[in-house]
Amino acid sequence: MIDAKPGWIVADAASRRRRLPPLNALRAFEAAARNASFSKAAAELSVTPGAISRHITELEGYLGVKLFHRSAKGVALSDFGAKLAPGIGAGFDQLHVAFDQALRRSPLKTELRLTLPRMLERWFLSRLGNFYANDDGFDVKFNISDNLLSRNMGGFDLGIAYGRGTWPDVEQEYLMSADIFPVCSPSMVAGSPHTLTPRQIADWPLIHVGPDNASLPNWRDWFAAYGLARFPRGIHFPTPSLAVEYAAQGHGLALASLALVENDLIQERLVRPLGPNFVLANPNAFFLIWPKNRTLSVSGRRFLDWLKMEVPPSSRDLRAMVR
Numbered sequence: 001m002i003d004a005k006p007g008w009i010v011a012d013a014a015s016r017r018r019r020l021p022p023l024n025a026l027r028a029f030e031a032a033a034r035n036a037s038f039s040k041a042a043a044e045l046s047v048t049p050g051a052i053s054r055h056i057t058e059l060e061g062y063l064g065v066k067l068f069h070r071s072a073k074g075v076a077l078s079d080f081g082a083k084l085a086p087g088i089g090a091g092f093d094q095l096h097v098a099f100d101q102a103l104r105r106s107p108l109k110t111e112l113r114l115t116l117p118r119m120l121e122r123w124f125l126s127r128l129g130n131f132y133a134n135d136d137g138f139d140v141k142f143n144i145s146d147n148l149l150s151r152n153m154g155g156f157d158l159g160i161a162y163g164r165g166t167w168p169d170v171e172q173e174y175l176m177s178a179d180i181f182p183v184c185s186p187s188m189v190a191g192s193p194h195t196l197t198p199r200q201i202a203d204w205p206l207i208h209v210g211p212d213n214a215s216l217p218n219w220r221d222w223f224a225a226y227g228l229a230r231f232p233r234g235i236h237f238p239t240p241s242l243a244v245e246y247a248a249q250g251h252g253l254a255l256a257s258l259a260l261v262e263n264d265l266i267q268e269r270l271v272r273p274l275g276p277n278f279v280l281a282n283p284n285a286f287f288l289i290w291p292k293n294r295t296l297s298v299s300g301r302r303f304l305d306w307l308k309m310e311v312p313p314s315s316r317d318l319r320a321m322v323r
Helices: 013-018 023-035 038-045 049-063 079-105 118-133 219-225 240-248 258-266 298-309 315-320
Strands: 068-071 074-077 111-116 139-144 158-163 170-177 180-183 206-209 234-237 254-257 285-291
Touching (some): 023 038, 023 049, 023 079, 074 079, 111 298, 118 139, 180 258, 206 254, 254 258, 285 298
Antiparallel strands (some): 068 074, 170 285, 180 254
């Protein structure tokens, strides 16, 4: 137990509950502590080891103390982490008991209908196998659509939408940033300085998305943000996924959000030639949506929580994704 500092007002139990750390970060910590491994925790929760690491870092930042010692040999709980782990584990055990008891009275919906925008195809498909590795007992049927913001969402239970999150006909919850930055194949920057500048890439072959995607920032917007008036030419693709794939083949530079290229950066199919800087803020973002005035089913809430576990906890993670 940590004593309150002099002059602090000790909050009541309800206030303390409201100030608990994010649940996904606690889940990641509990699994990592019990398994003594980020990789084993990731396998158990059907996420990537990078997602576990990000959530642990988020929790350490929230608490202001290290929970694990990291080394080339692996991870080990710090003294504080070792004191915290048993209580967190016991808390999750009680949650499992509560849900098991409730589900005996309320059968789990066996099908979840999900819709997502075309620009998240690659991000979603690269993670869906992780979800099914746990065999959560229900089927996911998904559809690709950019226009399902009506009150009943075309009969879908849950979706991801791209925009400003101001839709009156659906419930919504922020999921992740859509800020963009340049990416290219490692072959394009071989032998170049570690990081380049916008002026240095101004004459490189550029890969575009559109022109039907007016809500997506484009190369003209990106160059203008850094004081360069450019009217860039280049090949145009109808979707960001195709543009990024073409860039990975070594044909030019594309603009992408972290959601679109996170795995490609980790696998080094793509790099960020300008390093962690020169990120263009996008007023739009990705939001989880579900029909207005409808409570999510248990299966819907579990899938939503899993999706959130797969997302970097904040846009600050963009600065870690460098070549």
